[in-house]
Amino acid sequence: MIENNLSSASITSNLGTHFVGRRVIYYPSLTSTMEVAKQEAQLGAVEGTVVIADEQTAGKGRIKRAWLSPKGSIALSVILYPSVADLPSLIMLASLAVMHAIEAVTGLRSQIKWPNDVLINGKKVCGILIETSVRGSIVDYAIIGIGVNVNLRVSDFPEILSIATSLSDELGRDVSRLRVIQRLLVEMERLYLTLQAGGSIYEEWRDSLVTLGRRVRVKSGNTVYEGVAESVAGDGSLLLRHPNGNLSKIVAGDATLRG
Ligand code: BTN
Numbered sequence: 001m002i003e004n005n006l007s008s009a010s011i012t013s014n015l016g017t018h019f020v021g022r023r024v025i026y027y028p029s030l031t032s033t034m035e036v037a038k039q040e041a042q043l044g045a046v047e048g049t050v051v052i053a054d055e056q057t058a059g060k061g062r063i064k065r066a067w068l069s070p071k072g073s074i075a076l077s078v079i080l081y082p083s084v085a086d087l088p089s090l091i092m093l094a095s096l097a098v099m100h101a102i103e104a105v106t107g108l109r110s111q112i113k114w115p116n117d118v119l120i121n122g123k124k125v126c127g128i129l130i131e132t133s134v135r136g137s138i139v140d141y142a143i144i145g146i147g148v149n150v151n152l153r154v155s156d157f158p159e160i161l162s163i164a165t166s167l168s169d170e171l172g173r174d175v176s177r178l179r180v181i182q183r184l185l186v187e188m189e190r191l192y193l194t195l196q197a198g199g200s201i202y203e204e205w206r207d208s209l210v211t212l213g214r215r216v217r218v219k220s221g222n223t224v225y226e227g228v229a230e231s232v233a234g235d236g237s238l239l240l241r242h243p244n245g246n247l248s249k250i251v252a253g254d255a256t257l258r259g
Contacts (some may be wrong), residue, residue, distance in 0.1 A: 006054060010178055011185075019048035020078060020192070021185035027051075030075075031058040034131060034145045037077035041133075041141035045079050050185065052076040059147060062129055063254060068160060072151035072168075074177055078144045078188060084137050086195050088235040091116040092205035093195065094128045094144045097187035099208060102126075102148075104187075105179045108170055111210035114229065114238050114255050118148075119210060122257075123165035125149050146184070150177050202234050211255055216240065220253030229255070 008024040015021050023046055030036060030053035037051040056075045059067035069075040082090065095116040102110050102118070102125070110120045118126035126148045133140035149166035151174045157164075167175045191201055206212070211229045218225045218240060227242040238250045 006052065006178060006181070011050070011052070011181055015182055015185060017048070017186055017189045019046070020189035021048060021050050021182075022046070023049045025049065025051045027053040029053060029055050029057060032056050032060050032145075033075050033077040034060050034129065034143060037079055037143045037145070038131065038141075041079045041143060047079065047081050048189070049079045050076055051079075052181070060129060060145070061127055067127060067129070067147050068157060069147050070152060070157075072177075073166075074146065074148040074150055074181060074184075076146055076181065076184075078146075078185075080142045080144065080192065082139055082142055082192075082195075084134065084139050087132060087134070087139065087142065089195050089201060090130050090142055090144060091128065091236050092201050093188060093191040094130065094146060095126075096201060096205055096208065097184055097191055098126045098128070098146060098148065100187045101180055101183040102167065104183050106167055106171060106175055108167065112205065112208045113257065114209055114211040114232065115236060115252065120165050120167075120170050122210075124160075124163055125165050125167065125170075144188070148180065148184075150175055150180060200234075202232075205236075206232050211238070211257065215258040217256045217258055218250055218253040219256075220250050225250060225253075226258075 008026045011024045033051040053075050055071045056069040059069040061067035095112045098118045099110045110118050116128040129145040132142045151168045152166045216229045227240045230241045231239045240248045
């Protein structure tokens with residue numbers, strides 16, 4: 001039986017983590033989990049606090065885009081207090097955790113499109129938004145926002161139909177959101193602890209990128225780059241080879257795969 005309702009207690013019980021998801025703030029409906037997570041972080045919420053909503057009415061995407069999160073999807077934000085050195089690795093941590101959780105619960109294989117979209121069969125199943133407050137070398141907080149299309153028929157949403165998929169569309173059956181959430185939190189903690197112990201998650205992230213070796217168009221601020229995605233640096237930036245042989249290092253942007 002697939003659960004329809006989430007609750008703080010159902011998520012925290014038998015979770016098996018030390019801090020990620022030990023405190024869960026659940027809302028049936030919310031504008032955006034990012035907003036509440038930010039308020040909580042500013043009040044000094046315990047590290048690993050999760051803000052989760054069954055649906056968001058004003059979900060936030062990257063580059064000021066809207067993010068659709070109807071009932072049936074997962075919309076959550078996790079509050080962390082990483083070192084400034086670990087900040088670039090958070091995009092790797094989040095996308096790898098999602099990839100692992102999806103495979104563990106559903107058996108579906110996914111890939112990452114630089115920097116941190118998770119795709120199944122070339123279509124986006126998850127978006128990740130990271131917001132930080134940093135002063136010099138002090139990180140006040142980092143909030144990792146994750147939206148996963150779990151039990152929704154993408155055909156009900158014409159605006160995303162051509163670019164998105166969901167776990168239920170891929171499998172032809174519904175999936176337990178609770179299991180995906182719990183596994184996601186476990187994976188996030190594991191990868192975060194790996195970073196804190198001085199380990200690297202870069203190689204696995206790099207090897208999971210569908211982007212490398214492909215012709216891409218990358219929009220970064222007002223600049224558009226076109227070329228071949230050659231590699232990624234340890235800080236997560238993309239190294240793009242232009243047709244004239246020049247190399248650009250792109251720290252942040254939105255990539256479209258070509259050809
Ligand atoms: C993107 O691909 O543009 C990023 C989407 C991030 C969506 C998640 S859903 C949970 C959290 N709350 C939000 O309002 N946004 C993030």
